Amino acid sequence: MATINFGGVEEQVITREEFPLSKALETLKNDTIAIIGYGVQGPGQSLNLKDNGFNVIVGQRKGGKSWDKAVADGWVPGETLFEIEEACEKATIIQYLLSDAGQIASWPTVKKHLTPGKTLYFSHGFGVTYHEQTGIVPPKDIDVILVAPKGSGTSLRRLFLAGEGLNSSYAIYQDATGKAKEKVVSLGIGVGSGYLFETNFEKEVFSDLTGERGILMGALAGLFEAQYNVLRKNGHSPSEAFNETVEELTQSLMPLVAENGMDWMYANTSVTAQRGALDWKGKFRDATTPVFEKLYDEVSSGREAARVIKEGSKPDYREKLEEELKEIRESELWLTGAEVRKLRPKA
Numbered sequence: 082m083a084t085i086n087f088g089g090v091e092e093q094v095i096t097r098e099e100f101p102l103s104k105a106l107e108t109l110k111n112d113t114i115a116i117i118g119y120g121v122q123g124p125g126q127s128l129n130l131k132d133n134g135f136n137v138i139v140g141q142r143k144g145g146k147s148w149d150k151a152v153a154d155g156w157v158p159g160e161t162l163f164e165i166e167e168a169c170e171k172a173t174i175i176q177y178l179l180s181d182a183g184q185i186a187s188w189p190t191v192k193k194h195l196t197p198g199k200t201l202y203f204s205h206g207f208g209v210t211y212h213e214q215t216g217i218v219p220p221k222d223i224d225v226i227l228v229a230p231k232g233s234g235t236s237l238r239r240l241f242l243a244g245e246g247l248n249s250s251y252a253i254y255q256d257a258t259g260k261a262k263e264k265v266v267s268l269g270i271g272v273g274s275g276y277l278f279e280t281n282f283e284k285e286v287f288s289d290l291t292g293e294r295g296i297l298m299g300a301l302a303g304l305f306e307a308q309y310n311v312l313r314k315n316g317h318s319p320s321e322a323f324n325e326t327v328e329e330l331t332q333s334l335m336p337l338v339a340e341n342g343m344d345w346m347y348a349n350t351s352v353t354a355q356r357g358a359l360d361w362k363g364k365f366r367d368a369t370t371p372v373f374e375k376l377y378d379e380v381s382s383g384r385e386a387a388r389v390i391k392e393g394s395k396p397d398y399r400e401k402l403e404e405e406l407k408e409i410r411e412s413e414l415w416l417t418g419a420e421v422r423k424l425r426p427k428a
């Protein structure tokens with residue numbers, strides 16, 4: 082493990098250099114890894130593991146879109162693609178990558194196959210942390226581990242194909258065999274993580290739910306709408322409002338932040354922008370802190386989980402989601418975005 086000083090706080094991280102792929106392959110050479118669920122993380126993790134040389138099969142409900150996608154991606158029914166129960170039976174390591182609500186519904190099926198010596202792997206602390214609501218309580222005599230890629234499964238696959246890697250957190254919930262650590266690190270490297278940082282199941286789910294509802298998705302989308310609406314109300318054209326709200330952020334300023342930090346982005350803007358933004362930063366921080374405090378409280382109390390389980394378990398969830406996404410897609414803001422994207426010059 083490498084000790085890294087993160088702004089004055091030392092943490093241990095695991096990199097590909099110190100835990101190479103060859104060591105991961107050696108550790109899991111007798112294992113069959115079943116990826117249960119082929120939604121977003123399933124494809125990314127299974128294809129990366131397969132391309133890295135691990136013994137992988139996929140378990141997915143037959144007949145739906147995810148099954149067809151698995152076939153299109155090269156998984157062969159009866160050879161490397163099975164119904165969930167059959168894949169669980171064949172596996173020594175079960176990577177439980179159904180949607181968090183789906184994991185509750187399929188738990189009785191999966192649990193039957195969690196016999197001593199097997200390993201149960203999650204990419205989220207949700208099911209185990211909120212066990213009073215999910216009913217997911219693994220048997221004591223198996224290893225229970227987590228590798229949570231910090232980003233979409235789509236990005237996990239794309240970065241892997243580009244020879245790069247998304248970072249992931251890892252955690253051990255139960256170590257029945259004494260080998261959970263080497264297994265979790267091997268799987269973390271195998272699924273294509275750039276590096277791995279340690280957490281526990283509860284911290285992973287509390288931070289993840291806060292992040293995605295907050296700045297990564299919910300807060301960001303809400304701030305976009307607020308600023309766009311104010312600009313439009315004051316007579317600015319859609320293209321001007323969109324460019325000053327979204328396009329410049331994604332195309333010009335966030336790449337600078339990603340490359341070299343916030344101060345680098347500030348250093349590459351005008352004095353006028355710097356001065357104003359530095360003054361307004363505090364106002365936005367103070368205005369939104371109570372909302373973030375409320376969000377964390379909803380997450381840590383389990384109330385947010387209850388809402389997700391209730392909504393995510395409804396049979397018409399996907400249909401309703403599609404309606405909500407359509408409403409966003411067809412709003413003036415994002416219709417403008419579609420036109421603006423088309424105008425980007427190609428290399």
Ligand SMILES: NC(=O)c1ccc[n+]([C@@H]2O[C@H](COP(=O)([O-])OP(=O)(O)OC[C@H]3O[C@@H](n4cnc5c(N)ncnc54)[C@H](O)[C@@H]3O)[C@@H](O)[C@H]2O)c1
Nearest residue numbers: 118119120121122123147178179180183186204205233234
């Ligand atoms: N989406 C991501 O990129 C991402 C990132 C990090 C961690 N995670 C975590 O990874 C896990 C998988 O997430 P995902 O977004 O890939 O899942 P998903 O929502 O895409 O669903 C995965 C699969 O579950 C199946 N499924 C849903 N309900 C089911 C049910 N009742 N019975 C049987 N199958 C059912 C669907 O057919 C789908 O193929 C979750 O724990 C999630 O929190 C996801």
Ligand SMILES: CC(C)(O)[C@@H](O)C(=O)O
Nearest residue numbers: 231232233234289293297
């Ligand atoms: C990709 C995210 C938002 O990081 C993940 O946490 C998810 O739930 O999909």
Ligand SMILES: [Mg+2]
Nearest residue numbers: 205289290293
């Ligand atoms: Mg998440």
Ligand SMILES: [Mg+2]
Nearest residue numbers: 231232289293
């Ligand atoms: Mg996340």
